[in-house]
Amino acid sequence: MARRRLSDTSHPDTTLDDEYWLRFGELPQPSMRDKIIFLTSEEGATVGPAVFNVASVCDRLGVTHPMVNHYFGGRDSLLAETAFVVYQRYIDSLWKAVRLAPADPRARLRAWMVQQIEGTADLGGWGGILNYPSSSMHISGLLEERYGGDMRRLFETNIIRLGVLIEDSRNNVNTALDQIDVSALRAQFLADPQTMSRAATMAWSTLGVAVWNAGQHLASAGVTELQANKEALIEGHIERMIATILI
Amino acid sequence: MARRRLSDTSHPDTTLDDEYWLRFGELPQPSMRDKIIFLTSEEGATVGPAVFNVASVCDRLGVTHPMVNHYFGGRDSLLAETAFVVYQRYIDSLWKAVRLAPADPRARLRAWMVQQIEGTADLGGWGGILNYPSSSMHISGLLEERYGGDMRRLFETNIIRLGVLIEDSRNNVNTALDQIDVSALRAQFLADPQTMSRAATMAWSTLGVAVWNAGQHLASAGVTELQANKEALIEGHIERMIATILI
Known part of the structure; x- marks a missing residue:
């Protein structure tokens, strides 16, 4: 399977379902802000914060990069x-x-x-x-x-x-x-x-x-x-x- | 004092004298290759290897950046x-x-x-x-x-x-x-x-x-x-x- 294009917001990662989010808290669908944090916690653990790619998180959640700046102010x-x-x-x-x-x-x-x-x-x-x-x-x-x-x-x-x-x-x-x-x-x-x-x-x-x-x-x-x-x-x-x- | 320009190879750091190099080994004037390593060890300890700037080492030793590639192959x-x-x-x-x-x-x-x-x-x-x-x-x-x-x-x-x-x-x-x-x-x-x-x-x-x-x-x-x-x-x-x- 071809690697997902990082700028592609139209096809969010479907494996991020209710069950996935329930690993992080009590809500099957947390707020988008919390979803960004939870997914960042997982990707940062795997690849290390130094090489962590914020575009990957945006892509998998189907949001644009400016949303991260809107919620957090930056990477x-x-x-x-x-x-x-x-x-x-x-x-x-x-x-x-x-x-x-x-x-x-x-x-x-x-x-x-x-x-x-x-x-x-x-x-x-x-x-x-x-x-x-x-x-x-x-x-x-x-x-x-x-x-x-x-x-x-x-x-x-x-x-x-x-x-x-x-x-x-x-x-x-x-x-x-x-x-x-x-x-x-x-x-x-x-x-x-x-x-x-x-x-x-x-x-x-x-x-x-x-x-x-x-x-x-x-x-x-x-x-x-x-x-x-x-x-x-x-x-x-x-x-x-x-x-x-x-x- | 103005900060030294990093591309300036004409004015090596004069504090890097015999006494300085004797802290790292037995030679008051080690080879240029060793000098690069010793200075990198010091700058890397201070600022951390992640943000370590190879241009600063070149500048202080009065050598050009390609010399680092010549000796080591890269940063x-x-x-x-x-x-x-x-x-x-x-x-x-x-x-x-x-x-x-x-x-x-x-x-x-x-x-x-x-x-x-x-x-x-x-x-x-x-x-x-x-x-x-x-x-x-x-x-x-x-x-x-x-x-x-x-x-x-x-x-x-x-x-x-x-x-x-x-x-x-x-x-x-x-x-x-x-x-x-x-x-x-x-x-x-x-x-x-x-x-x-x-x-x-x-x-x-x-x-x-x-x-x-x-x-x-x-x-x-x-x-x-x-x-x-x-x-x-x-x-x-x-x-x-x-x-x-x-x-």
């Missing part, structure tokens, strides 16, 4: 807003995984780690912007300027809840997520060097394996024995890290 | 070769730090971790390509194609030596680096799940903090309390991880 603004939506979805996925985990504090901590590893792989091309912003400053600058405050709040909620999961594991209790008052805990958490230190170790140790696994770390990606043992090594790392923060 | 090839040189220098710096560390196995392990954190920050814009290649496939593809084998050998030497440092810490001995026969140890290391697992945990835990510190992880970069406690948190993480692999 970089669309990418920055989509990166924020992707980050929100990623953080949500961590806590959805914790909610679905067995009511055991270490199982919940493990669910958070496993979902960070899988969720970072799902980020695809967005992972570079979120986890290595210095590598794509033109988009990450806009992202910081417009959504920096919101992202910090999401990050703080995430790390403070992680602190609660860690303390729960140490005390063998299960705090219901809805009972965690993040704004009340914020000052206490940030003034408690031990809890903050354990949360930092857990967050960094998980970030390292998640970035390595998702970003296809260049120098090690071709080491056959490492790839063959990957699952077992990741599993061992998770077990070791949970044991570590219990000390 | 992407120059960037890929420089990324490899930068990776080599980074891995060398880890083991230079270990050599300079006190003759105590845990001090050597700590030196490796500290240098990975500082060295990753020094990578600047190169860090994205090396640690998150999926975010810049056009350069990382070339890098893999041309230098993949050499990078894997550097990586393997690094991880196998790390395994020796870890075992040394557990046995309280100091193996001289020159006595580590990496090719002889390779099969043994890759068949030993315990040593490989400890090395993986140490490598991932250090990668996480190094990437976070170097890449300016977007969502957390503005959390004041975290930035204020950064040094203590990193220090605590290093201590905790060394304690962990001794168990």
Whole structure:
């Protein structure tokens, strides 16, 4: 089949049906603005925001390029807003995984780690912007300027809840997520060097394996024995890290 | 002072003197080919390979743009070769730090971790390509194609030596680096799940903090309390991880 012409708005992609849009939210037919963001999130994950082609999104949705400027102001603004939506979805996925985990504090901590590893792989091309912003400053600058405050709040909620999961594991209790008052805990958490230190170790140790696994770390990606043992090594790392923060 | 015109080859940058070049090697006046690589490594670290301007390097060296094509074949090839040189220098710096560390196995392990954190920050814009290649496939593809084998050998030497440092810490001995026969140890290391697992945990835990510190992880970069406690948190993480692999 010949490649679709990128300027052709008369034949939108028919695979973008109700079922497709329901993967992103509760509406089978979201607004055109949201459709553009959702489709950008998918194409950006696959090809990377750097080479992301806005014409492809317009073409598949059957809208003209000026519509993107109308809704977002331009390509970089669309990418920055989509990166924020992707980050929100990623953080949500961590806590959805914790909610679905067995009511055991270490199982919940493990669910958070496993979902960070899988969720970072799902980020695809967005992972570079979120986890290595210095590598794509033109988009990450806009992202910081417009959504920096919101992202910090999401990050703080995430790390403070992680602190609660860690303390729960140490005390063998299960705090219901809805009972965690993040704004009340914020000052206490940030003034408690031990809890903050354990949360930092857990967050960094998980970030390292998640970035390595998702970003296809260049120098090690071709080491056959490492790839063959990957699952077992990741599993061992998770077990070791949970044991570590219990000390 | 007016900005230098990028097409102006008649006034090379006079700050690029013997002293400048001695930072990169043993020759006060390396070959022009090497000068291009060294200057590219510096400019790429500062602005990032994605927006790196090859005309600036030509201008500062007083050579014309076609010289870059003559030596390297093009901008992407120059960037890929420089990324490899930068990776080599980074891995060398880890083991230079270990050599300079006190003759105590845990001090050597700590030196490796500290240098990975500082060295990753020094990578600047190169860090994205090396640690998150999926975010810049056009350069990382070339890098893999041309230098993949050499990078894997550097990586393997690094991880196998790390395994020796870890075992040394557990046995309280100091193996001289020159006595580590990496090719002889390779099969043994890759068949030993315990040593490989400890090395993986140490490598991932250090990668996480190094990437976070170097890449300016977007969502957390503005959390004041975290930035204020950064040094203590990193220090605590290093201590905790060394304690962990001794168990």
